[in-house]
Amino acid sequence: MTTYHCPQDGIRSSTSALTWRCPICRGPWDLDFTPASGLAPHVLSGRANSLWRYEEILPLATPSASLGEGRTPLVALTETVSAKLDYLMPTLSFKDRGAVMLAELARRLGPERVVADSSGNAGTSIAAYCARAGLPCTVYVPEGTSAKKTEQIRAHGAVLVTVPGGREATALAARAAADEPGVFYASHVFNPYFLHGTKTYVYELWEDLGGRLPDTLVVPVGNGTLLLGAALATAELHALGLIADRPRLVAVQAEAVSPLAAAFRAEAEDLLPAGPVAPTLAEGIAIPRPPRARQILAAVRASGGTFLTVSEDEIRDAQRDLAARGFYVETTGVACWAAVRGGSGLGQRLELGSVVVPLCGAGVKTGMAG
Ligand SMILES: Cc1ncc(COP(=O)(O)O)c(C=O)c1O
Incomplete structure (x- = not known):
């Protein structure tokens, strides 16, 4: 597996660890990743009709958490x-473009549970992909999030936690849960996958x-x-x-x-x-x-x-x-x-x-x- 690095401090961490942010500045990770050469329009014919067709430039391959995402008109x-x-x-x-990467990474790491926070769509997406990957998932959303989004999160079997006090309070609640042992923080903000x-x-x-x-x-x-x-x-x-x-x-x-x-x-x-x-x-x-x-x-x-x-x-x-x-x-x-x-x-x-x-x-x- 490759490594995360902090763009501020240069600190590195294995992507197989559950450390979700830089321990020094507490900021988000970037990923050490260089795409392989060989991508060209003509090599793509016959490949999967999903975002997984761009295999040279993706940090993960052969996903089993896919729902066929990508190739939108x-x-x-x-x-x-x-x-x-x-x-x-x-x-x-x-959000499915990113959520599938996080769910696929989580599936490979096998955490006890996955935690996410969102204004609605990222949480919905993480909930669906965790369902696909067979991972237990908890999603934190701000009070007042659109009812259709919270309904969809629950429908995928995720535990929904509604947090009073807006998006920042929601992020803080999720980050406290993310620090518990065995938790994979499927953060669309902090995780560069x-x-x-x-x-x-x-x-x-x-x-x-x-x-x-x-x-x-x-x-x-x-x-x-x-x-x-x-x-x-x-x-x-x-x-x-x-x-x-x-x-x-x-x-x-x-x-x-x-x-x-x-x-x-x-x-x-x-x-x-x-x-x-x-x-x-x-x-x-x-x-x-x-x-x-x-x-x-x-x-x-x-x-x-x-x-x-x-x-x-x-x-x-x-x-x-x-x-x-x-x-x-x-x-x-x-x-x-x-x-x-x-x-x-x-x-x-x-x-x-x-x-x-x-x-x-x-x-x-x-x-x-x-
Ligand atoms: C429909 C839609 N557009 C745009 C955004 C903004 O994405 P980001 O917060 O990553 O900039 C979101 C985030 O939830 C969204 O749901």
């Missing part, structure tokens, strides 16, 4: 903007576009798992000589909870002291203190991208607009379309070239906002 919304329909994944959100799953979003685009990527990838950001997966993929594809230019990464937050957008505008390398937060329809990206903030800010800057924020009205309008076009998407999953569609926002004034937005959670999870 790319469809045009306008002449320049296309949508990747990650709401068509097995548990109806993009998750990012090596979400990076397949970009490998699929690269394959579908005939070995190219769009000029701009617009990505919703709470804890940044899709954003950091996308950054990892573009760096790997570039290092492998499979793309000449890296796309711009444009990160989207809800105005109501936008700590990263605020830090980006202040040209800061890390989060600013806690700013105001307000309730938002985009529950999946309502993260006041994302632990990977430094990496997210650095990745967006290195790509030449930027941050955009969307108002509650823009989220509502974008959801209605997508539904009217035939796409039934949850309130968080419409944020990127809200940022780049018509209107007077910065998204319209930027020269984005060809753009892909993810529609990354299904409408049945939240219903219509109004």
